[in-house]
Amino acid sequence: MMKHNLLTFLFACVALIAKADDGSMLWLRQQPVNKAVVTAHGGGSVAIAKSELSSYFKGNRATLRLDASMPDNDGFEVREQQGDVTILARRPQGLLYGAYEVLRRQELGWPLATRSVPTFSIRMLNHWDNLDGSIERGYAGKSVWKWEEMELTRVTNPHARGLSPRQRALLLRLQQYARANASIGINGTVLNNVNASPKILSADYLEKVRWMAEVFRPYGIKVWLSVNFASPMTLGGLPTADPLDANVQQWWKKKAKEIYRLIPDFGGFLVKANSEGQPGPGDYHRSHADGANMLAIALEPYGGTVVWRSFVYGANHKGEDRVKQAVSEFKPCDGQFRKNVILQSKNGPLDFQPREPYAPIFDQMKQTPQMAELQITQEYLGQSRHLVYLSPMWKEFFSNVRPSRLVGVAGVANIGDDANWCGHHFSQANWYAFGRLAWNPELSSEEIADEWLRLTFTQEKHFVSIMQGVMMRSREACVNYMMPLGLHHIFMFDHHYGPEPDGYKASYPLEWCPVYYHKADSMGVGSDRTAATGTNATGQYPEPYASMYENINTCPEEYLLWFHHVAWNYRMKNGLTLWQTLCLRYQQGVDEVDRTVVAWQKMKPYVDEQRWREVDERLKHQAENAREWRDVCLGYFEKFAKNNK
Numbered sequence: 001m002m003k004h005n006l007l008t009f010l011f012a013c014v015a016l017i018a019k020a021d022d023g024s025m026l027w028l029r030q031q032p033v034n035k036a037v038v039t040a041h042g043g044g045s046v047a048i049a050k051s052e053l054s055s056y057f058k059g060n061r062a063t064l065r066l067d068a069s070m071p072d073n074d075g076f077e078v079r080e081q082q083g084d085v086t087i088l089a090r091r092p093q094g095l096l097y098g099a100y101e102v103l104r105r106q107e108l109g110w111p112l113a114t115r116s117v118p119t120f121s122i123r124m125l126n127h128w129d130n131l132d133g134s135i136e137r138g139y140a141g142k143s144v145w146k147w148e149e150m151e152l153t154r155v156t157n158p159h160a161r162g163l164s165p166r167q168r169a170l171l172l173r174l175q176q177y178a179r180a181n182a183s184i185g186i187n188g189t190v191l192n193n194v195n196a197s198p199k200i201l202s203a204d205y206l207e208k209v210r211w212m213a214e215v216f217r218p219y220g221i222k223v224w225l226s227v228n229f230a231s232p233m234t235l236g237g238l239p240t241a242d243p244l245d246a247n248v249q250q251w252w253k254k255k256a257k258e259i260y261r262l263i264p265d266f267g268g269f270l271v272k273a274n275s276e277g278q279p280g281p282g283d284y285h286r287s288h289a290d291g292a293n294m295l296a297i298a299l300e301p302y303g304g305t306v307v308w309r310s311f312v313y314g315a316n317h318k319g320e321d322r323v324k325q326a327v328s329e330f331k332p333c334d335g336q337f338r339k340n341v342i343l344q345s346k347n348g349p350l351d352f353q354p355r356e357p358y359a360p361i362f363d364q365m366k367q368t369p370q371m372a373e374l375q376i377t378q379e380y381l382g383q384s385r386h387l388v389y390l391s392p393m394w395k396e397f398f399s400n401v402r403p404s405r406l407v408g409v410a411g412v413a414n415i416g417d418d419a420n421w422c423g424h425h426f427s428q429a430n431w432y433a434f435g436r437l438a439w440n441p442e443l444s445s446e447e448i449a450d451e452w453l454r455l456t457f458t459q460e461k462h463f464v465s466i467m468q469g470v471m472m473r474s475r476e477a478c479v480n481y482m483m484p485l486g487l488h489h490i491f492m493f494d495h496h497y498g499p500e501p502d503g504y505k506a507s508y509p510l511e512w513c514p515v516y517y518h519k520a521d522s523m524g525v526g527s528d529r530t531a532a533t534g535t536n537a538t539g540q541y542p543e544p545y546a547s548m549y550e551n552i553n554t555c556p557e558e559y560l561l562w563f564h565h566v567a568w569n570y571r572m573k574n575g576l577t578l579w580q581t582l583c584l585r586y587q588q589g590v591d592e593v594d595r596t597v598v599a600w601q602k603m604k605p606y607v608d609e610q611r612w613r614e615v616d617e618r619l620k621h622q623a624e625n626a627r628e629w630r631d632v633c634l635g636y637f638e639k640f641a642k643n644n645k
Helices: 002-019 044-056 092-108 165-183 202-219 245-262 288-301 324-334 391-400 425-439 447-456 461-482 515-516 545-550 557-563 578-602 607-641
Strands: 036-038 059-067 076-081 084-089 115-116 122-126 189-190 222-227 268-271 305-309 342-345 372-374 408-412
Touching: 002 607, 044 059, 044 092, 044 202, 059 092, 076 092, 076 408, 084 092, 092 115, 092 165, 092 447, 092 607, 115 268, 122 425, 165 202, 202 222, 202 245, 245 288, 268 288, 288 305, 288 342, 305 372, 372 391, 391 425, 391 461, 408 425, 425 447, 425 607, 461 578, 461 607, 545 557, 578 607
Parallel strands: 036 059, 059 084, 122 189, 122 408, 189 222, 222 268, 268 305, 305 342, 342 372, 372 408
Antiparallel strands: 076 084, 076 115
16 A cells, blocks of 8 residues: 555656646757758758757758858748758858758648748847846846856867866856747847946956857857947046047957957947947037947958947937937938948837837938847836737837838847746747747737747647737737826836836936826826927828827827827717726726636646746736736826816
């Protein structure tokens, strides 16, 4: 009897272990079959592609072949014959992307033959990781880089002899990171925060960056660095960082030479200048073009690029509507930047809100190459505590800004050292969706959700159908329980998590205060950005948008309070007043989260115990938080609306 009980206990333990899943495998859950004979010649990306197919391809044969007749990009072609495949590409990394596409299609049960070319040449993650291991707007633990633990070595094989356990663990994690990114076509990573420490350019840190570049290189990923514009003063001891000063120019040229000697394929610099207290050319009464061009000249001999952020507001724009300031700041510089400078702008004109109209700077800068900056980490969308699928938001952006007008896209990463990488298991979907849309923005949000669910959880149709619907409704639900009808930036100060519509601090810049944006009074609510009576932010848009947003009768209701100060008793398209519709939208957001909680309860048979429990806990918290948003916001706004609703 005792022996039987012991066996029962052991079987139960094995079953429990089998049901535990910390999410660390992401969407790369293929089991090795070690069946295929793979023919390939070359190291680096080709060797990685060969290894992946040798381990996971279920056919008998695979051939990887470079083809100089194909277009000079990262694209590939897969040919299939009786279950065997040949992958063709002009570049080695194209063969790697082709191999991952074969494995994705194999897992999803799709035909293997395909041809694919990326829309954007730059498909990049922006990490806001600090050198002390913290992450600005990071919600999944500390940085995966572990700068303080990095023991310098030229070894990039985690199975090599002589590695310490700490080295081996770090190297394995970095390779997992690179593999995940390569599997969705991401080809660049900015390692550090745009609020950059000058120390990243010191010799000690550049050696660490060199090692990381060697780890990432076989996966087709270039490393980039955010740089502090005042680095010549901090590191070089110069009395100025004036971009027109010859000594400053020489310092950057010398630093570029040092970097490229260590990292020949270094991508370039990402720069946040004269924004939120960061130094920049404006400190010396120079233009953004002056600053960017100085760095561009330093990088140009090596093929490097300067990505210059347009997120600049405040000091030089007192009294100007914040959503207009990027255009005011940068339009005078259009056409003045060197050819290896790219302007990187957020998708909306404010700051990664749950919903914004697209940023008009994409229309206004006609002679300057541009990239879109999307935020994967959910700074203003419940962070990693809420299930909010971001692909529909990004698709909204691409419906207004044609991808052909952009040279690249950057995503502010949501990656940390949590076991599941992203804090919330469903936040992994946003990392995956960013990569897929960076490769092909024509993919639908439904398609991407279907892929991710099937690759990450199960192929079970009932589960996929239910949870795909949940994901597709989640962003709209978040907008409704946080800031419906065009309300924006009514978060608590600093951490941007909970609601604070009454937020005002005299010690803060007015543009950081929620009351600056909603402008609620006894007559109505919303920001008047019309040409007729407001700030004329509508005037920064081309037609037909300018006229559409200007007219309260044609302005889409999802942007109504973004562009108009609207009376509480204004009659909406549903026949209800603005106040009644506001109440309805907040309740609809809460109701949708409640339905999600119930739906997830029914998914328990399809999901391992650990991931089911961890998602369930976060969904219940999200439901509580959605109620807090509804109650705090409606309680606050009713004080103004009570006599006129």
